[in-house]
Amino acid sequence: MAEKLKIRPYEGGFEVVGNREGLRGLAEICLRLAELPNNDEEAKKLGNHYHYADYMNNLEEGSIPLTILYKPDL
DSSP states (O other): OOOOEEEEEETTEEEEEEOHHHHHHHHHHHHHHHTSOSSHHHHHHHOOEEEEOGGGTSSOTTOOOEEEEOOTTO
């Protein structure tokens, strides 16, 4: 089955809705970002963020765009 993920407004925040493949894909992105170096500059060089948007074909149509950012010094 194809990976499907939707992000939509929900009770003053947002809701992430996905099928099994979509949720696993989101988890894999988070795990990859979490494995980046602890140095912010090194992490930036390797790509410290991931964009989700329907125009990028990684979210269902009508979704709210989302960026996941790894910030080691947070």
